[in-house]
Amino acid sequence: MAGTLAVVGEKWSLLVLREAFLGVRRFADFQRQLGAPKAVLTDRLGTLVEQGILRRVPYQAAGERQRHEYRLTTKGLDLYPTLVALMQWGDKYLADDVAPLALEHRDCGSPVHLGLVCDDGHELTSAREVRPVPQAAAVTAS
Amino acid sequence: MAGTLAVVGEKWSLLVLREAFLGVRRFADFQRQLGAPKAVLTDRLGTLVEQGILRRVPYQAAGERQRHEYRLTTKGLDLYPTLVALMQWGDKYLADDVAPLALEHRDCGSPVHLGLVCDDGHELTSAREVRPVPQAAAVTAS
DNA sequence: GGAGGACAGTTCGTTTTACGAACCCAGGAG
DNA sequence: CTCCTGGGTTCGTAAAACGAACTGTCCTCC
Numbered sequence: 109m110a111g112t113l114a115v116v117g118e119k120w121s122l123l124v125l126r127e128a129f130l131g132v133r134r135f136a137d138f139q140r141q142l143g144a145p146k147a148v149l150t151d152r153l154g155t156l157v158e159q160g161i162l163r164r165v166p167y168q169a170a171g172e173r174q175r176h177e178y179r180l181t182t183k184g185l186d187l188y189p190t191l192v193a194l195m196q197w198g199d200k201y202l203a204d205d206v207a208p209l210a211l212e213h214r215d216c217g218s219p220v221h222l223g224l225v226c227d228d229g230h231e232l233t234s235a236r237e238v239r240p241v242p243q244a245a246a247v248t249a250s
Numbered sequence: 251m252a253g254t255l256a257v258v259g260e261k262w263s264l265l266v267l268r269e270a271f272l273g274v275r276r277f278a279d280f281q282r283q284l285g286a287p288k289a290v291l292t293d294r295l296g297t298l299v300e301q302g303i304l305r306r307v308p309y310q311a312a313g314e315r316q317r318h319e320y321r322l323t324t325k326g327l328d329l330y331p332t333l334v335a336l337m338q339w340g341d342k343y344l345a346d347d348v349a350p351l352a353l354e355h356r357d358c359g360s361p362v363h364l365g366l367v368c369d370d371g372h373e374l375t376s377a378r379e380v381r382p383v384p385q386a387a388a389v390t391a392s
Numbered sequence: 393g394g395a396g397g398a399c400a401g402t403t404c405g406t407t408t409t410a411c412g413a414a415c416c417c418a419g420g421a422g
Numbered sequence: 423c424t425c426c427t428g429g430g431t432t433c434g435t436a437a438a439a440c441g442a443a444c445t446g447t448c449c450t451c452c
Contacts, residue, residue, distance in 0.1 A: 113265065122255060147412090147431075147432085173419045176429095189331075194332055210384055218370040223331075224362050225373070226354070226355035227362075261439075288402085290402080316448090
């Protein structure tokens with residue numbers, strides 16, 4: 109967890125990723141949506157690319173010179189639950205004036221939410237139902 | 251989401267909460283576990299209390315003077331999925347040398363994981379299966 | 393009753409980081 | 423040839439984080 113935060117815990121990283129999930133790909137659009145200083149944005153996009161969370165893909169729009177855009181990798185897509193978790197908490201407790209975003213299952217149209225589920229199929233409602241069990245490190249030596 | 255990050259997105263906040271979920275309650279213990287500067291810790295604990303994520307509870311251990319400890323509120327407990335999301339991503343991609351923590355359902359003993367589920371009961375495997383639908387703000391007017 | 397020791401902080405000076413504004417460069421459009 | 427846009431870089435300043443030292447209260451031990 110500490111490691112994850114070291115990777116995406118800097119000030120704008122997760123917001124950049126949110127925009128990426130919403131389809132933003134170009135530098136200027138990130139900048140407009142977030143209002144972050146360009147220098148910071150350059151740095152954040154750079155580290156996200158370094159970490160393999162985003163890719164820089166060259167592309168060429170008609171009648172424009174070559175540019176590159178930023179797209180999520182699988183590693184980046186797997187951060188989705190984190191974003192959703194932050195979003196759901198915010199929707200529940202912060203009651204922003206900004207409209208929340210509903211998520212629906214593309215296949216069936218039902219609303220989607222994030223839940224803790226156990227391999228027996230129960231869905232848990234509270235953190236209290238979870239017991240943390242420290243694991244031995246993956247030691248291969250005797 | 252931006253709001254959530256404004257609340258818990260500062261540098262040590264989520265790590266403090268992780269420790270809180272693992273049962274840490276006292277200032278000195280947080281400090282020892284995290285190695286954060288005391289000034290920062292004071293500040294983070296303060297804002298978390300202000301935000302109603304932690305409570306400061308006075309208590310008195312046998313043969314000690316009165317102290318106060320920090321405990322999670324419901325609002326704080328509801329951040330658990332966020333922490334789990336960060337943890338699972340880290341376990342998957344970061345392969346720290348530190349031992350991961352397994353989570354099991356207190357009732358049935360099965361491992362617990364975080365998943366996106368829709369109200370029809372499907373569990374989704376990828377962010378791609380989700381369609382974000384912008385909501386109108388909660389306007390009560392016509 | 394005085395010394396020493398947690399515990400829970402403050403205070404202070406230094407180093408990082410974020411911020412905002414200005415500047416730079418390339419390619420197309422007019 | 424000049425202007426505009428996209429994607430940056432380079433400043434100087436303002437805000438955080440850091441680490442070490444200092445404060446104060448109560449408790450135990452001598």
